[in-house]
Amino acid sequence: MTTSVHRAVTDDSPGAYRRLSFWLDDLIEQGLDDLSPRDALTANARFDVALIGGGLTALWTAYELSRADPSLSIAVLERDIAGFGASGRNGGWCSALFPKSAGALERRYGFDAAVAMRRAMVDTVDEVGRVTALEAIDCDFERGGTLVFARNEVQRRAAKADVAEAHRFGVDLLEYRDQRAVAAASGATALDGGSPAAVFDPACARVHPAKLVRGLARVVEARGVSVFERTEVLDWSAGQVRFRSLDGSDAHGTIAAKRVIVATEGYGPSLPRVRRRILPLYSLMIATEPLSDTVWEEIGIEHGQTFSDYRHLLIYGQRTADNRFAFGGRGANYHWGSAVDPAFERIDRVFEHLHAALRDLFPAVGGARVTHRWGGPLGVARDWCATASYNPKTGVGFAGGYVGDGLSTTNLAGRTMTDLVLGIDSELTRLPWANHRSPLWEPEPLRYLGANLGILGMTLADPEELLTRKPSVIARATARLTGH
Template structure:
C-alpha cells in the first residue's frame, strides 16, 4: 500500500520521515534517526546568523567556516535541517539556472551570460568535489541529463537549445537523433516518429536528504551551531528575533554582525519576505525498486536524470536503489501565498505524475508507487534567483531558485561567503549577485496570474500536440517569466 507523506506537524522522527521518500530512506537505511537538534532557548551573540536550515544556509556556513574558522556562526531552522526543498527535491545537481543564457545576455551582455553558464557548470563538479572531500556519501553520480523530444515542436526546441548553446561556447550539449534514442531507450513518442533527445553531461544524480543532512553534520564539526525547532519571527540589521518551538516556547534575540536570509519558498510566511517570493508547489512520487531487466528496457543508467520538452515540467531520476523518483508541476498556487501540509498532497497531481511516467516509459508496468510527497519552491517575480548582500546593514538574501536550487545553493553559499568577507571575486561579479526582483502583485492579481501560468502550460502542451506547431500560449507565458 502506498503512503501519502504530509509535512511535519510535530518534532517526532516518525513525522520527519513522512516529509519525503528521501528522508524516510535515511531512517530505513539506518543513516539518520531524524531526531531534532536542540532549540535555541536564550539570547545569544554570533558573528553570522543564518535563517533557514537548508542547503543555502548550510553551504554558506560551510564556506564561511572554511574561509575563517574563528567566525561564530549560527543556523536557525524552524523544523529540522533539510525540512524544506533541500530534503524533498528531485535530486538533480545540474547546471540549470532559472534565467536562460539568452535572457541573461539581453540584460547583462554576452560575456556575463557566458560567465554565469560557466559558473553553473563548474558548480556541478564543485558539489562532487566538496562532498567527496568531506565524506558525504550522497549517491553523487555524474551521468548527465536527457531531455526527450517526443513530437515535432519538441524536436525543434531540442535542436534549438543545442544550437544556442554552441553560440555561447560553454555548454557541451548534444543532440541525439531518433535512431540513437530509439536504439537505446524505451521512451515513447507522441507522433509516428521515434523520440529524439538533448543530452547535457553537466548534471549529477544525488540523494538530496543524504546531501543536506550530511552537510549539516559537517558544518557542526567545523564549529557551526545548528539550532532546530527555532522559529525566526523577524529580523533587522544586527538582530534576529526567534521563538523556540520546544523548550517551553522561549523567545529571544540573536545579535549578529551578518544576517543571511535563506528560507526559499517558506519565506513567504515572513512579513519581510512576503511578496518577494511566491511559493509554488511541486509534487513527487517514487516507485518500488525495479529489476535490472526493466531498467535495461527503459535505458536510463545510474547517474542519469531525465525529462522531456513538455511545458508543464516533469523531472526524474533513477535512484541508487533502482527506483524511479519522478516529479512535476501542476499544483495550484494558493491565495495569499498560503503554505499548508494539505497542499503537498493533491491526488489529481499524483495521478497525473503516475500517468505521465507510465506514458513516457511503458516498461514501468504495474510497479507500485510507494511514496508521494511535495513542497513549495521559491519563485521571484522575474523568475530570477539572487545572492544579495548589503554591507551597510550586514543583511543578505539568497534564493528564488525556481526548482533549480540543488546545485545553485552551493554557488550561493560560496558567493555569500565572499560578499560577507568583502572579497571582490569572479563569483561576486556574476550577474545574479545583488539582483533585486520586483515584488509580486497584491492579491487577487497574484492568485490569478500564478494560476493562469499553470493552466497555460497545460494548454500549451495540448495545443502543440493538436497543431504540431510551437505553442503560442507558451510564448505568451514565457514573456511573463522573462524567458
C-alpha cells in the first residue's frame, strides 16, 4: 500500500521557506527573522523529554514543561524549521473553537464535561494573549472577536440555533446580530438579497501565526530547550527516538529519552507509528495586497476581527495588521495513502474559488491583487476529536487532531501535556479530550473514498440549500459517513 510521503525542503535557504506562506514571507520582508535553519542534531544524545515536531504543540509543551520543572532537559526535533507546518501557515485565528462540538461532547461525556471543555477553550484565548505579552512575543495579537455571517434563511436558522445551544451551556457569549444590525456595520452580501445576519463570538483574537511560532521557539531556547532543525525523525519507541540529520552530513543517531511526545499533526502519517491515526486534509489560503482604510470601512471588518460564514465548505479570514485580507478555505482533495506533498499545496482551482468567494462575500474587494497563495495539511482524527494523551507506562504522548482549530488549542495541549507528563491531577487532565483515543481511519481504498465523498458532499450541500431552502440532506449524510 502507498504510504504518506513528506518531502523536506531540499533547499534550506531563507528564500525556500519564505515561499511557504504569506506569514513566513512577511517575517523576512519586515526583517524580523531570516528563517535560517538552526543546527541539526548529528550525534547520539540523551534528554528527559524529546518532542517530535517543531510547531506550536511541541513548543507550547516545551515552554510549559520548562516552567514547571526547569531541571528537565528537553529537545524539540523538527525536520525543516520551526513553524514549517500548519503553525506557520494557518489563518491566524486564536479562537475558542474545538473540532468536537459541545453537544457531541455532552452526549459522550456528560453536560459538566462539555461545559469544562468550553470554559477551557475560552480561557485559552486569553492565556495565549497573556503569555505572548509576558514573553514579549509581538505576534499582532488583538482580541476583536469573530463574525460568522448567515447569508440565507437556512443559515440564519442555523445561526440562531447555535446561539441558543451556546446559551444552554452558559460559557460562550455568542450574540445574534440581525440583518438590520449587520447592514448598518458591514458590506457583506447575502445569497438571497438584502443583508446577511451574523453571529458574533468575542472569544477570538487575530494573530500573525509565523510571528507567534518563531517567537515562541526563541523563548523556549532562552529557557534552555534544545531546538534542532533539519533533523528528521525516522521512528520512535518507548525510551528512544531514531533520527537522521538533513544538514548534508546524513548523520544517523538515537536519542535516549524518558518521555517521547509526538506532535506532528498533518505530517504524522509519514511516520509508521501514526499512519491511520491522523488523516491529512489540505486547506489553502490567499492574501491580498493591503487595502485602504476607506475600503475597510465599507467592508466593516475591524482590526482584530476574524470572519467566516455558515456555508458547509468552510471559509475563514482575517484583516491583517497591515490591512490585507488573509483568506482561506477547504475544497482540496484528500490524496491516496494519506500522501503529503508540496505539489498539493498549490491547486489553481481552489485558489480561484477562494478569490471568487472573497469577492462574492465582500464586493468592495474589487480588483485587489492577490499577492500570496499557499496551503498545507491539517490533521483530522477519525471522530473529529482532538486529544492530548500520555501513557505513563511507556512514556509516550500524542497531541493533535485539531482539524484547523489548533492555533489556540495547541496552547491548551501544552499545558495539559505538562500535567500529564508530570503526573499532576488537575482540571486540565480531567477535561474530556485528555487521554482521548480516536478510532483509526479505515484502510485504503475506504479512506480515500470516504474522505473525498465528504469533501464532495460539503461542496454540493450549499447549492442544495439555496435550491431547497431546507437544511442539506447531503451534508447530514456525509457527516454520518465521516463520523463528524
